[in-house]
Amino acid sequence: MGSKVAFDAPRWIIDFSITFILAVFILIIALVFVNEKIDTNPIEADNIIKNLVYSCLVYSDEVSSYPGVIDINKLSKDRIKSCFSKDSLGYTVSLYDLEGNLIRNIDPEFNLNVFIPICEGNKDFICSENKEFILYMNDNKKFNGILSVVVISRV
Amino acid sequence: MISKKADISISASKLIDLFYIAIIIILLLGVTMKIRDTRIHDLRVSVRDAALTHDTILAAPGKVNYQLIFKQDIKVDLKDNCIMQSSINGSYTPERYNCAFSSEKLVVSTEGNKMRFTNGI
Numbered sequence: 001m002g003s004k005v006a007f008d009a010p011r012w013i014i015d016f017s018i019t020f021i022l023a024v025f026i027l028i029i030a031l032v033f034v035n036e037k038i039d040t041n042p043i044e045a046d047n048i049i050k051n052l053v054y055s056c057l058v059y060s061d062e063v064s065s066y067p068g069v070i071d072i073n074k075l076s077k078d079r080i081k082s083c084f085s086k087d088s089l090g091y092t093v094s095l096y097d098l099e100g101n102l103i104r105n106i107d108p109e110f111n112l113n114v115f116i117p118i119c120e121g122n123k124d125f126i127c128s129e130n131k132e133f134i135l136y137m138n139d140n141k142k143f144n145g146i147l148s149v150v151v152i153s154r155v
Numbered sequence: 156m157i158s159k160k161a162d163i164s165i166s167a168s169k170l171i172d173l174f175y176i177a178i179i180i181i182l183l184l185g186v187t188m189k190i191r192d193t194r195i196h197d198l199r200v201s202v203r204d205a206a207l208t209h210d211t212i213l214a215a216p217g218k219v220n221y222q223l224i225f226k227q228d229i230k231v232d233l234k235d236n237c238i239m240q241s242s243i244n245g246s247y248t249p250e251r252y253n254c255a256f257s258s259e260k261l262v263v264s265t266e267g268n269k270m271r272f273t274n275g276i
Contacts, residue, residue: 019175030186051214067216088253
């Protein structure tokens with residue numbers, strides 16, 4: 001009789017505990033599924049580089065403008081800031097020649113830019129780098145180059 | 156009499172078990188229905204679609220006139236500070252997403268579940 005009483009009390013607790021654990025498990029699965037992140041960082045990076053190459057930094061003369069050819073004189077902090085800025089992300093722009101030598105590096109000093117050096121391995125941020133082959137005009141001469149954009153956004 | 160008492164005690168214990176099982180089943184059904192309801196996902200995708208379309212059209216070197224159509228009851232508005240704000244049947248939802256500021260001229264208008272983008276070139 002004594003052993004039956006001792007069994008009945010834990011049985012209730014065990015039932016409740018199993019139900020509780022199952023309920024929490026189901027809710028966690030549901031919450032993870034519903035709150036799944038939509039990673040737009042690569043699209044944002046692509047948008048920025050397209051914006052710079054085909055709109056913002058485009059070389060133009062009296063006759064026409066030339067999308068895909070950038071004017072190195074337009075590659076400045078103020079110009080880039082006025083072209084494309086977004087509260088939720090930051091980015092830096094670098095121009096290299098085909099040998100990989102850095103010609104110009106612009107940091108528009110967006111709020112998130114200070115975190116770019118520590119982005120690697122940091123779970124709070126997503127970073128991506130996009131590179132595009134471009135032509136750039138310098139002193140009325142056309143050169144080949146690589147435009148690189150490093151984009152950082154919060155997770 | 157003794158056997159009747161025993162019967163009642165067993166069915167009470169089974170009733171409690173059934174109660175716990177019912178809780179789990181109801182929870183499962185509720186969660187399944189919530190997951191099947193795609194409205195939250197649709198809202199999240201809609202605001203991102205609108206913001207990224209806005210940013211993409213900024214990059215266009217030529218004139219663009221583009222119309223984005225969302226699901227029937229979803230509306231997305233462009234708010235101050237370039238925020239795409241979603242609403243369902245007229246009431247705002249927490250789903251919003253930033254688009255990009257630019258000196259380029261871009262005209263955005265909303266009509267029902269349609270959003271029209273026209274750049275000023």
